[in-house]
């Protein structure tokens with residue numbers, strides 16, 4: 343399905359290749375009236391169940407429904423934890439199928455429908471958590487969600503939250519995976535809107551900082567929350583509107599620059615590193631829609647230089663209106679397999695060029711890398727509103743946020759997360775859509 347966005351001057355643009363959009367199927371109900379859904383992901387044993395139990399036991403202000411999938415046998419420990427959960431949750435739907443990426447759609451839709459029925463039946467459920475045990479990445483869930491108007495009529499995808507094990511995540515990220523397989527730890531970090539850095543009691547403060555930096559190098563915009571035994575505030579997990587792209591306008595990209603001001607000296611692009619681990623594939627042929635990426639040696643940009651900045655720093659980096667692709671987060675020292683970078687650019691975007699560029703991104707040739715996620719706020723010529731764009735793999739959503747204020751600098755920001763991304767190519771492409 344291709345979606346076009348109409349601008350004041352009558353120009354249109356279609357975006358990002360073949361797309362399933364929430365916008366196309368957007369139901370009438372106001373977003374704030376829908377029940378938020380959090381996808382909880384994380385490596386085996388990272389502490390997802392512990393976190394859920396903590397929330398259910400300690401923070402009872404919400405009535406939570408849980409969807410979880412079971413894989414194989416669970417330990418006695420797990421069973422006990424899950425029994426507790428059963429007693430405390432408002433409703434639990436268990437999906438117990440094998441290959442999640444093949445069966446997710448029907449199962450998940452069935453589970454969500456049960457919950458929607460319970461909501462309509464007056465259960466008072468005001469939060470849904472989907473626990474993704476045994477699953478590499480949340481994309482199939484996001485995809486199912488965003489392409490199912492029967493679900494999005496009543497529920498709204500709030501955030502993908504990943505529980506990371508501070509002790510073991512570094513090892514998992516260093517794992518060499520067989521050719522054609524994905525390193526799941528990278529996926530889980532890359533697709534997160536928020537990361538709960540759990541088990542901090544098991545590491546030194548140096549190790550904690552190192553893993554935080556490493557997470558940041560993979561995912562520029564996810565907020566990282568420190569935790570022990572999953573003790574995080576409910577407000578950190580639920581109703582955070584991380585998937586509400588309009589909410590992104592004032593956050594995310596700038597936040598990163600603020601966090602690392604000492605790194606901010608916008609002005610030069612990254613140099614390329616090399617990732618010997620190429621693509622990754624799915625479980626089987628049927629899974630490739632969600633997991634299949636051709637295996638090939640790739641190169642990934644190591645990012646050096648600060649995050650170009652904003653406010654004054656930004657003006658210094660971009661004031662002359664060209665300075666392509668400047669300013670991005672210093673990081674990605676470890677490898678070029680999965681990383682993120684951002685571009686901030688002042689000026690106005692030509693709608694027709696944006697259209698062509700977005701479409702080309704949707705069909706990025708393998709040698710240019712694989713885009714996992716994009717978040718962007720765009721200043722489009724002739725368009726009075728901030729245009730926001732959010733893509734998870736090939737699933738995208740776009741909308742208008744607030745209007746540009748009188749005298750406000752027209753600054754566009756875009757963040758990419760992906761594998762073996764050709765930064766130079768993407769930066770030049772972005773630069774070329776401006777007037």
Ligand SMILES: Nc1nc2c(ncn2[C@@H]2O[C@H](COP(=O)(O)OP(=O)(O)OP(=O)(O)O)[C@@H](O)[C@H]2O)c(=O)[nH]1
Nearest residue numbers: 385386387388389390391392475540541570571572
């Ligand atoms: N030391 C320490 N142990 C923790 C922490 N959080 C969880 N654990 C323990 O880690 C083990 C795994 O925790 P779970 O909550 O079952 O992890 P999970 O991610 O749900 O595991 P799966 O469902 O098997 O993927 C349990 O023994 C927990 O008690 C923590 O912050 N510190």
